[in-house]
Amino acid sequence: MRTVLVIGIGLGSPDQVTLEAVAALNRVDVFFGTEKGSAADELSMLRRALCDRHATARPHRFVNAPDPERDRAPRSYQLAVADWTAARAEVYETMLEAELAEGGCGGVLAWGDPAFYDSTLRVLDAVRAAGRLDLEVEVVPGVSSVQALAAAHRISLTRVGRPLTLTTGRRLVAGGYPTGVDDVVVMLDGDTAFARIEPEGLTIYWGAYLGSPGQILVAGDLKAVREDILTARRDARDRRGWIMDTYLLRRAPHETSG
Ligand SMILES: C[S@@+](CC[C@H](N)C(=O)[O-])C[C@H]1O[C@@H](n2cnc3c(N)ncnc32)[C@H](O)[C@@H]1O
Structure with a gap:
């Protein structure tokens, strides 16, 4: 069994992270993410700064993969999002299997709160539904926009x-x-x-x-x-x-x- 903590981190300020999120950050062996460029680069630096500041209790690593391309002018928005979710689920499954040991604790940092227009939980549901990884998911709420x-x-x-x-x-x-x-x-x-x-x-x-x-x-x-x-x-x-x-x-x- 692998555990993945989906941690709402607020909007980038280290002061906006809850004590519950700090405790969760300190359980994580490997932080997983996907990267896309420009805005995302700045956001990904903020995420690392946040871990440097708060995840100090144990060693941790970052594993990132390129974000799958998304069709920006699709005929069906819903279908395009479903395709993209499936592609992202494959990326996460591959990363989790290769980089997180059985019994390990992974972390995904969700901007704001994962309950608002965030794909992380949908993607991890798809990984679980595929049935190839034994995955337990926990959610820690954050301050949303x-x-x-x-x-x-x-x-x-x-x-x-x-x-x-x-x-x-x-x-x-x-x-x-x-x-x-x-x-x-x-x-x-x-x-x-x-x-x-x-x-x-x-x-x-x-x-x-x-x-x-x-x-x-x-x-x-x-x-x-x-x-x-x-x-x-x-x-x-x-x-x-x-x-x-x-x-x-x-x-x-x-x-x-x-
Ligand atoms: C993919 S959604 C993620 C929302 C995020 N989960 C939350 O809880 O705020 C991205 C949208 O959230 C809003 N957003 C995120 N961060 C923001 C910020 N720092 N200031 C204003 N709006 C923000 C914007 O509407 C943006 O288009």
Whole structure:
């Protein structure tokens, strides 16, 4: 039996790692990951810095493999993701079998929290389902960009007795602002969906590089601030070579149609 700990590490700041995550980091013999380039290089350096700081109780190694290519213009998004998950599962199975001894403890560091748009658990489920490795998986939660956004803006994401919707930029572009919903958190928005929807009556709370020293925040009436966000976003991405942003779109409840 091999054990794999999926550890939510927050957003790169070593101070944002929970004590439970630190204990988990110190159980790990081998940290596994996949790498893709640019943004990922910086993130992978942050991961190593985090282990240098916190995983000090025992020797550990890093094993990384190239991330499988993903079809960026697929006819079916769902099928493309399924293919990519299967390819990643093969990569992980090969790494785990070759680099983690029976009885050993592996670690996968999940950015933020593995519960939010993270493939790690899906990939490890696929490895287990293949049935060739006896694998036990444990999960340690981390601070997600969703929580970091709320803290940075000093807001609660949920209003009294109201639901909260979490979605992607892709879905927002495809379907517009969802009907019957007052609070929407948007992640994975490389195409600035907030600038393409009808802004009337919406307030935005936007954050980039949350939880790190370069954090940028903008809040206000969407119509009034969306150009500012587009400019800040473009400038920051040009400067750093990558950007990750998350935002809340909020509508006054009495304007809800559903
Ligand atoms: C693949 S998802 C991973 C989310 C991650 N598991 C979490 O808990 O935040 C990547 C998306 O998370 C959001 N994100 C991750 N890190 C962020 C950060 N430091 N600042 C703002 N948004 C971030 C962005 O919406 C980005 O497109």
